[in-house]
Amino acid sequence: MYQDVILDHYKNPHGRGLRDGDAEVHHVNPTCGDEITLRVRLDGETIEDVSYEGQGCSISQASASVLNELLVGKELGEARRIQETFLELMQSKGQTVPDDAMEEVLEDAVAFAGVSKYPARVKCALLSWMAWKDATAQALGETAGGKTA
Amino acid sequence: MTQLPGLLDTEAIRKDFPILDRPVHDGKKLVYLDNAATSQKPRQVLDALNTYYERSNANVHRGVHVLAEEATALYEGARDKVAGFINAPSRDEVIFTKNASESLNLVANMLGWADEPYRVDRETEIVITEMEHHSNIVPWQLLSQRTGAKLKWFGLTDDGRLDLSQIEQVITEKTKVVSFVLVSNILGTVNPVEAIVRRAQDVGALVVIDASQAAPHMVLDVQALQADFVAFTGHKMCGPTGIGVLWGRQELLEDLPPFLGGGEMIETVSMHSSTYAPAPHKFEAGTPPIAQAVGLGAAVDYLASVGMEDIARHEHALTHYAVGRLLEVPDLRIIGPTTAEERGATISFTLGDIHPHDVGQVLDEQGIAVRVGHHCARPVCLRYGIPATTRASFYLYSTPAEVDALVEGLEHVRNFFG
Numbered sequence: 001m002y003q004d005v006i007l008d009h010y011k012n013p014h015g016r017g018l019r020d021g022d023a024e025v026h027h028v029n030p031t032c033g034d035e036i037t038l039r040v041r042l043d044g045e046t047i048e049d050v051s052y053e054g055q056g057c058s059i060s061q062a063s064a065s066v067l068n069e070l071l072v073g074k075e076l077g078e079a080r081r082i083q084e085t086f087l088e089l090m091q092s093k094g095q096t097v098p099d100d101a102m103e104e105v106l107e108d109a110v111a112f113a114g115v116s117k118y119p120a121r122v123k124c125a126l127l128s129w130m131a132w133k134d135a136t137a138q139a140l141g142e143t144a145g146g147k148t149a
Numbered sequence: 150m151t152q153l154p155g156l157l158d159t160e161a162i163r164k165d166f167p168i169l170d171r172p173v174h175d176g177k178k179l180v181y182l183d184n185a186a187t188s189q190k191p192r193q194v195l196d197a198l199n200t201y202y203e204r205s206n207a208n209v210h211r212g213v214h215v216l217a218e219e220a221t222a223l224y225e226g227a228r229d230k231v232a233g234f235i236n237a238p239s240r241d242e243v244i245f246t247k248n249a250s251e252s253l254n255l256v257a258n259m260l261g262w263a264d265e266p267y268r269v270d271r272e273t274e275i276v277i278t279e280m281e282h283h284s285n286i287v288p289w290q291l292l293s294q295r296t297g298a299k300l301k302w303f304g305l306t307d308d309g310r311l312d313l314s315q316i317e318q319v320i321t322e323k324t325k326v327v328s329f330v331l332v333s334n335i336l337g338t339v340n341p342v343e344a345i346v347r348r349a350q351d352v353g354a355l356v357v358i359d360a361s362q363a364a365p366h367m368v369l370d371v372q373a374l375q376a377d378f379v380a381f382t383g384h385k386m387c388g389p390t391g392i393g394v395l396w397g398r399q400e401l402l403e404d405l406p407p408f409l410g411g412g413e414m415i416e417t418v419s420m421h422s423s424t425y426a427p428a429p430h431k432f433e434a435g436t437p438p439i440a441q442a443v444g445l446g447a448a449v450d451y452l453a454s455v456g457m458e459d460i461a462r463h464e465h466a467l468t469h470y471a472v473g474r475l476l477e478v479p480d481l482r483i484i485g486p487t488t489a490e491e492r493g494a495t496i497s498f499t500l501g502d503i504h505p506h507d508v509g510q511v512l513d514e515q516g517i518a519v520r521v522g523h524h525c526a527r528p529v530c531l532r533y534g535i536p537a538t539t540r541a542s543f544y545l546y547s548t549p550a551e552v553d554a555l556v557e558g559l560e561h562v563r564n565f566f567g
Contacts, residue, residue: 001510002565010566032506032522033536055536057506058566124506 001118002058005111010058015068019051023138027131029123034060038131040139045076050132059112059121064128066109071132079136082106083129090125092116151549155466157459163546165191165451177516180554185334185362185495185542186520187384190448194387197447201440209439210413210430224439227446228429234449235379236370237396244395244402244429245442249361250284252380252395253328255432256357257288259405260326261295267355267405271297273325276354278303278311278340279532280333283525285359289328298325305532309336309485313344320348328357331374332366335526335540336485337468337495339363346375355401361385364394365452365544366493367461371396383441388448392441395432402428409434452545460545464494467543471496471552475541478559484529484538494547497524497538500559503566505539511562512539517555 018024021039028035034056041049050071052064071079085105089096094117096102098110115125163169166189173179181189201223207216209224232240246252260269269275275289275298293300301319304312311329320327327349332339342358349356357378360369365386371379378401383392397405407414407425411434416424425431452460469489475481480501486492500508509521520540523530530537541555 007566033527033530034506035536055504057504059506061504118510121506121510 001114001121003111003114005108006058006062009062009065009069009108013061013065013068015049015051015072016053016065017051018053019049021049021051021135021139023135025131025135025138027127027134029056029060029127031120031123032057034124034127036060036064036128036131038064038128038135040132040135042076042136042139047071047074047076047079047136052128052131054128056127057121057124059115060124060127063109063112063125066107066112067128067132070107070109076136082109083133086112086129087126089113090116090122093119151470151553153466153470153549155462156549157455157463157545159463159546159548162455165193166546167192167195169546173516174514178554180515180517180551180558182541182543182547182551182555183518183520184365184544184547185385185524185540187390188365188387188544189546190389190444191387191451193451194389194444194447198389198440198444201443206440208436220439223443223446224437227442230446230449231394234369234453235364235394235396236372238372239399241428242396242399242402244397244432245437246393246395247391247438248384248393249359249380249382250288250393252378252382252393253285253357253359254288255395255408256328256378256380256397257292258408259432260355261292262406262408263404264406267325267401269296269298269325272323274299274301274321274323276301276303276320276324276327276329278329279305279528280309280311280336280338280340280526281328281330281528282334282359282361283527284361285328285330285357286528289326299323303329305336305529308487309333309338310491311338311340311345313341316344316348320345320352320354322352324349324352324354326355326357328359330359330362332360332362332493332495333485333526333529334362334495335497335524335529335538337492337497338486339491339493341491342374342376350375362493362495366464368457377401383445383448386445386448387451388445389441391438392445394445397428399428402432407431407434411435413437455545463545464543464547465489467547467549467552468492468494468496470549471541471543471555474552474556475559478556479563481559484533484535494543495540496542497540499535499538500562503562505537507566508539508559508562511565512555512558515554515558515561517558519555 036054205219207220364381384390505521
């Protein structure tokens with residue numbers, strides 16, 4: 001489960017810290033107390049920045065770092081495709097072995113494939129991705145108000 | 150092997166617990182240190198469950214056939230055993246529930262619907278503590294919200310004890326009920342019952358004690374505690390899940406209204422109204438957890454045969470050893486008392502900046518089962534400024550070698566994330 005890629009992101013996180021954003025959300029994982037505050041800044045259809053601050057296990061923190069690395073600079077359509085692919089991988093209960101196509105989409109995030117075998121840890125890996133989805137919806141004016149859970 | 154004075158013959162005891170022999174993760178020896186979450190079950194309890202289902206299964210308190218009579222005798226026999234185990238003055242004071250949460254909710258709801266002098270309303274106050282399990286917080290929050298009563302609590306000292314310095318301001322003439330945990334499920338602290346009960350009695354407040362982490366580990370004497378209600382659960386004390394106990398003083402059980410209505414709890418029913426069976430049946434609506442009660446009866450027989458005083462002595466020796474060994478681990482901070490005095494065999498800690506989930510996962514890879522998270526006591530984590538803890542908790546079958554395995558495992562965790 002603890003791939004070197006995950007440990008590297010945990011020890012040297014990308015883009016950590018809160019910067020200006022168009023929307024901010026705070027998500028928690030109530031079963032373990034992992035928390036993240038995440039901001040999204042958009043420039044039209046482009047993700048200009050995803051900044052975050054949080055506390056939690058190596059999986060949740062590394063996942064936020066990977067998210068930052070993957071999504072910043074991407075168009076929203078592509079970012080959604082990456083998010084959906086990551087969600088699919090995390091919900092695969094360890095059954096999905098990432099192929100080349102998936103690896104091309106997810107890059108470092110394929111390292112989380114092993115986490116999908118551990119139901120208790122899947123939520124840790126998904127925390128920042130769900131927060132990003134929520135913050136993006138808010139930045140686009142699709143929903144009002146944050147949520148926690 | 151480390152020998153400590155006061156230890157039980159764990160080699161013999163462990164033979165009673167088949168699960169302790171199973172390997173995990175490709176042949177690693179299981180080191181089960183999650184006893185505060187649930188205990189393992191001895192063969193004697195498993196056999197009692199099996200025998201009940203294979204020979205005597207029927208519904209209780211109805212039917213005239215032989216199985217119904219046997220099932221009723223076994224179910225009520227379990228009540229006798231539990232009453233004896235907690236030194237209840239009367240077997241009719243032992244109410245079976247499904248767990249300690251249900252027991253505590255039951256008390257809160259008895260009081261919520263009670264008439265004077267027990268009525269809880271906006272003129273009155275409810276007192277709990279900051280170290281309660283959520284099951285002894287939320288029912289009182291609900292009661293407070295529904296009745297307008299004010300909810301107050303005792304805070305904690307830096308070393309994991311109740312701060313009773315303001316006891317006369319916390320428990321006042323307005324206080325109707327004081328509910329607190331006897332042994333904390335996260336800090337391990339054993340609370341000073343007498344001081345709290347004395348103050349509660351002075352102001353005429355009822356006392357509810359959550360003994361979930363006490364009943365499995367020490368002599369529990371409800372008369373000595375002088376409480377009005379005592380709640381605990383079966384599965385932490387070698388019994389099955391699905392069975393809990395609420396002990397209450399007889400006159401209170403007579404006076405207070407039922408909460409759940411249904412079969413079993415009535416005397417006569419018409420379409421307009423009903424009269425209720427005497428306690429404990431008044432509080433046991435519907436078909437009860439019969440096999441589970443029988444299993445709990447077997448569990449208290451088992452614990453009594455080992456001896457609760459001997460179990461307490463064993464765990465005290467082990468706690469003393471474990472606290473000492475854990476404090477040798479660099480960057481390890483015990484959350485709770487750092488000596489074995491007035492504390493149970495549940496030890497929570499943090500390990501540097503390494504998140505408890507990561508600690509637990511890497512320990513699991515070595516076959517060591519601990520609990521990580523906030524242990525359903527989130528206010529304690531907030532109080533000490535930590536997101537979560539890793540918790541190791543011991544029982545009558547735990548050994549010094551398992552403490553050593555934990556300490557070695559933690560060294561491995563530090564190297565892994567260091």
